[in-house]
Amino acid sequence: MTAPVFNSWQAVRDEVLRRLQARIWRPGEMIPNEADLADELGCARVTVNRALRALSDAGLLERRRKAGTRVALHPVRRATLEIPMIRRQIEQAGHAYGYHLISAGRAVPDAALQTYMRARSDGFLQVRAVHLQDGVPFVAEDRWINLETVPAASSQDFSQVSANEWLLQHAPFSRGDIAFAAENASAETADLLQTQVGAAVFVTERTTWFEARSVTFVRLSFAPGYRMQTEI
């Protein structure tokens, strides 16, 4: 018989994962240092480093220089959500995509949004639209674009190409905040989504930034029954 070899970082990761699942290394405990583990598993320290880093990224281990590596006491699981372009999301599921512009034009957002987006009250373009799946309302979009950051948006016609897609292709970006919530449909939202007032709608609110400047704020209200799914 031959001794098991762990000569790939994935193999090392899986072996560490096995020991975590088998509770050989328990929550809160320190695990051996990289050099010792590399020695035991018969691979280079860098390989162990790669494996432990992956598990640390996944939230299962906590690592600190000099202090060493310990098993996370409260394994905060991280779920990775994909935020796709709406058209792609619908088409990939095998449905027909439709888009209907409700309105587009200069408008003044409420004070909270002005402050949050750090823009002048007269520098906003509001675009409202509905995205359809097989002809049925799928999600209502209420978007505010900061024209100081994206001046080209003011001369763009959003009746054919959605602001969603246009911005992805033409606006700079760097980071964003996103929030998810449940809300009872307002009269307006219910009308757009062809559902009853008060129906529970899944809402996402996203703000994107380019360096210190806001680019756009968008509020998506999904038709009742929508589920956002992922693996953990």
Place this chain on the structure above:
Amino acid sequence: MTAPVFNSWQAVRDEVLRRLQARIWRPGEMIPNEADLADELGCARVTVNRALRALSDAGLLERRRKAGTRVALHPVRRATLEIPMIRRQIEQAGHAYGYHLISAGRAVPDAALQTYMRARSDGFLQVRAVHLQDGVPFVAEDRWINLETVPAASSQDFSQVSANEWLLQHAPFSRGDIAFAAENASAETADLLQTQVGAAVFVTERTTWFEARSVTFVRLSFAPGYRMQTEI
């Protein structure tokens, strides 16, 4: 003057990010191969590899062996959600945590859940509870535990320590599915959360697995107003 140096993978990543944001490399385009980039930036190919891998993980680049690296045409942004233990979530926000067990005992779930969890109808423990924030209902928990996977759960008292915490400490795990949705509160949920019937509640449904066996299914209904936030 000295030529800029990119002798760390973070510096390389930031430089590539800059070129993406400045649209020097446009969506859908190929970027130079690792060796050329390393040559241009004056670092080792492995360093470029590390940087590009990070950007690929983030969804901004698409990489394929031999084919090379291209700028993602549809930059699917990935949001990383942290799924913390409820008690920690509440305590970290500076609130007082409370826990109230509603019921715990053997029960038979509906056929869909039996099938999904691949367990015998008589092998389930159902635990229902409410988690409180400053004494106010925060989230209602409806949990099904597969006793074939976690037999020890049947003799556990969940009146003091929540199933949430007990399972984290005592049950094996490997992966899970999670879904988010909005629902109108049922009479029962409204009662537990002390809100009105029909109020929009944010719901998460999570199933965790250990290898091929299901561990637990939990449905969390958050009190109206709850927002799940993250960065993108």
Place this chain on the structure above:
DNA sequence: TTTATTATTATGTATGTACATATTTTTCTG
């Protein structure tokens, strides 16, 4: 012309070595 074989190429990764960096521990100094 079609199919099978074989280079070719870009990314993926393992390794030894060296050094950087952040902490902790120990030792020195006042």
Place this chain on the structure above:
DNA sequence: CAGAAAAATATGTACATACATAATAATAAA
């Protein structure tokens, strides 16, 4: 004994090198 300085230590990372792997392109065989 307190505080500062130095040593020790575990992780973090850069690099040169080598080879693995997957996908493509070029070539040969049917």
